[in-house]
Amino acid sequence: MNLECLSLERERVFSWFETLIVKCITELEGKPLKNGKLDYYKQEFFKQYCTHFISIRTLATGLKLIYRGRDSEITALPSVSVLIRASLENYSMFYYIYRDSNGSPDTYFRFWSWFREGLMHRQRLNLMGHVEKLKDEKQEADRILDELREYPSYRSFTPKQSQKYVKDGTWCFSSKRDLLEKAGFSAALASNCYSFFSSYTHPSSTGHLQTSQAGFEASSILMDGMLKPLFICSGLYLHSYSLLFQEISGRMNERDKDLVGSWCELGRKLMQ
Secondary structure (H helix, E strand, O other), rough: OOOHOOOOOOOHHHHHHHHHHHHHHHHHHHOOOOOOHHHHHHHHHHHHHHHHHHHHHHHHOOOOEEEEOOOEEEEEEEHHHHHHHHHHHHHHHHHHHHOOOHHHHHHHHHHHHHHHHHHHHHHHOOOOOOHHHHHHHHHHHHHHHHHHOHHHHHOOHHHHHHHHHHHHOOOOOOOHHHHHHHHHOHHHHHHHHHHHHHHHOHHHHHEEEEEEHOOOOHHHHHHHHHHHHHHHHHHHHHHHHHOOOOOHHOOOHHHHHHHHHHHHHHHHHHOO
């Protein structure tokens, strides 16, 4: 673990990780896909993570509020917290589908179950003007179900899980904390950081209002603590991505690998 990489100022870490993430995405852009949607969404997961990461970087520096003719600096702690939670969920689901599986059939089952759940979720939305599209997606969801019923992963479900799978599309029965731990976070860090970030979108989040109203300087200190799990997640994501795509590993120099490896190691050891 390189302590120098872990002690860099916030903006330097943001810039370094953003450069690496964009470089990885660019490297794979336009490359032929061997497995259709399964490979396509392997890249789309990471692109969505990139969107979250850049959004967080923009908000983390603070905002200017013009009130009664005066400029006031404010922070966006709740907004950043929600985006960090989305980033953690993005990475942990990516890992669960593409890295945690027990072989190609398991990966295939998890991916298409995840894809089907998305199709079924849209069926519950009132999308005016998209009746035909929803009808086509319902047929596709039914076709996927007919195929996946034959997989061992489906047959391993309990009767209650099978019912939820068929009716609602629910397919991943691990907790969010368990998924983070599988993906490389220490057990304590996975539990504590997810509880914290989730609380901002929970009904009890009003309890965070006073924290969010803290002065700009105090809020900036809080922000630094909130960003640590994001940087750990970025290191773990880049590491996993480079294992899936060997050409990515070749695009990182030794200093890049040192940065990624140091944050990965911190995530595995923190609070153990």
